[in-house]
Amino acid sequence: MPRVVGYSPERREGIAALKAGAITEMADSATSAASSADLVVIAAPPAATVQLLPRISRALGAGAIVTDVASVKAPIVAAAVAAGLADRFAGAHPLAGTHGTGFDHASPDRLRGCVVYVCATGSDGGERAARGVSGFWQDTLDASAVRIDAGAHDRQLAWTSHLPQAVASALAHALAERGLGPLTFGSGGLDTTRLAASSPELWTDIFLQNAAPVAEALDAAQADAGRLAALIRAGDRAALRDYLDAAAIFRRGLDR
Amino acid sequence: MPRVVGYSPERREGIAALKAGAITEMADSATSAASSADLVVIAAPPAATVQLLPRISRALGAGAIVTDVASVKAPIVAAAVAAGLADRFAGAHPLAGTHGTGFDHASPDRLRGCVVYVCATGSDGGERAARGVSGFWQDTLDASAVRIDAGAHDRQLAWTSHLPQAVASALAHALAERGLGPLTFGSGGLDTTRLAASSPELWTDIFLQNAAPVAEALDAAQADAGRLAALIRAGDRAALRDYLDAAAIFRRGLDR
Structure with a gap:
């Protein structure tokens, strides 16, 4: 992937990701990271994810889609719809976490080949977004994407x-x-x-x-x-x- | 250790241990394995350990001491005393198990450097046996032997x-x-x-x-x-x- 723009509220984390080559650029806010992206991945706790969705929705470029990785999906899918992202969002949840948090606990192979749940918003556009998000996981990480209703x-x-x-x-x-x-x-x-x-x-x-x-x-x-x-x-x-x-x-x- | 005599009720296990060099001889009963030993280690579930103690007591050579590795100690120390082993037994419990059972799950380093609890019977001779058992764990496996009352x-x-x-x-x-x-x-x-x-x-x-x-x-x-x-x-x-x-x-x- 030629361009990966990262943002973390912990500046130290962004620098570590940059140094390790996990991102190619560091943005100074979540919205500026999102503004030029084709795919926005929110990797934050559920409440922070819910708060970020309307801000990212306003900053989003044409044709871009948004996803997340949180362990609960129904409140996040609902928040995405409320933020006007019904046609551009699909929630995701990779079964690949550990008890660690932050870039120190990241590893290039953490997500490779994992099972990832993908939850669509329910609209036709949301269906396209869900296919895009599933494809991202399958193509870049050899993950097994499993479509599931957010409540289930x-x-x-x-x-x-x-x-x-x-x-x-x-x-x-x-x-x-x-x-x-x-x-x-x-x-x-x-x-x-x-x-x-x-x-x-x-x-x-x-x-x-x-x-x-x-x-x-x-x-x-x-x-x-x-x-x-x-x-x-x-x-x-x-x-x-x-x-x-x-x-x-x-x-x-x-x-x- | 020049001579390690092993016995398992599962013959397959004894053969595997012999092939791997974990024992130097295979006996055809627990009592015959014990009869020529300086140190007898009973590595069996608690109820089987309790049942083996009187049989091993009768077969035991002069000067030999007996120990075990089970996860409960009070019933086993009591059974050893009842079997006439008050001066020749000390219970041991290495904190080094896994969910696996049998020789397939053994590994040469499983016990190295572990904490091992050692429980004396309470008699003067039992104190000597406890020092002998502690020394065995420390000298051969670099374990940290911790003396503790069986009930505690x-x-x-x-x-x-x-x-x-x-x-x-x-x-x-x-x-x-x-x-x-x-x-x-x-x-x-x-x-x-x-x-x-x-x-x-x-x-x-x-x-x-x-x-x-x-x-x-x-x-x-x-x-x-x-x-x-x-x-x-x-x-x-x-x-x-x-x-x-x-x-x-x-x-x-x-x-x-």
Whole structure:
């Protein structure tokens, strides 16, 4: 790609991206970065993405399309439509994040070959934008673009991504309250709590923008944990083994 | 070490260990492997370890000491004392496991430099055995041996190891019931559920042998998840951010 214009509110991040060759130019605002672009990619937390959309809409050149990468899609697609971008926007969500944030955690291969959800606005023009955004992911990053309705995306991600984050944070919170030291954790405890290190600012946003489905999923996981505690207390070896078998079969199936 | 005699009830495992040079001889029973040893290491699930102790006690040569590597220590130390090994046994628990089981998941560096808990039986002879076991881990594997009372070990591990396992299994169980497919999970969901793939047989044992502390820890984690769900439902941005901050600070502290 001959020209990649970047902007970050953290100037240090822009300079790091420029030095690494991830961008070819650094703009001094989001709107100036967007004004000359054919494709605008907003890579910001959900609330910031919602705020940027009307500003970018006003700065956008003729024929340009806009996308984002946030983990919630329905509020963002709605904000894009409200900003007059119904025919020029498609939301995207690559399943390729880590608990890290910022350019320091970027890597040239992070997004290569990933699954990326693409959510159209629903208008005919939005359909063209969604094809353009899907093509961008497929052609430049060999990603598998999966078209999905924004609401269905958010209900699914409440379980597959937001729930694991919430569970990791709740587990870390419980361990923090117990006052356990760093040397006492093995790799299992470190892995299971790893997501708790993710940006609290970002996840406050995501949880609030997808509140009802996430709270519902968290209720279900809590009920399932309660069933496990009851089996352990009852000393019911056969039922406990069945429970752990079902969990193991499911998890081993994810590696195939 | 010039002579390492191995035995596994799975003959295939013994042959693999022999071929890889992890053992120098393969015995045809646990007792015959133990009979000529200076140090006997029982690497089996907790219930099997408890069952092996009296048999190994009867086969043991003069001056030999016995240890194990299971994730619960109080029932095993008690079984060793009951088997007449009060002066010749010390329990050990290296913090170096993975969700894998068997020789296929072994690696020459798995245990190198790990933290290993060592639990003495309480007798004078047991103290000598504990020093011998600690020395083995330190000298051959550069491990950090930490002496701890078996009961205190089990209460601590209920939080740092057994609880993460229980939470990962409960999360995987909830996701399995929801019927979600393998392609829908990103690295975060995979990491948080990874432990659920661990051996159900092994963990049925561990949970039942450490039932009260594990169930108590699971209650606390459930209550903490309930607080998180309530904050999300209430839309309380500041309190939600504080909750996630506390969890993130704790988790980031584990990486130092």
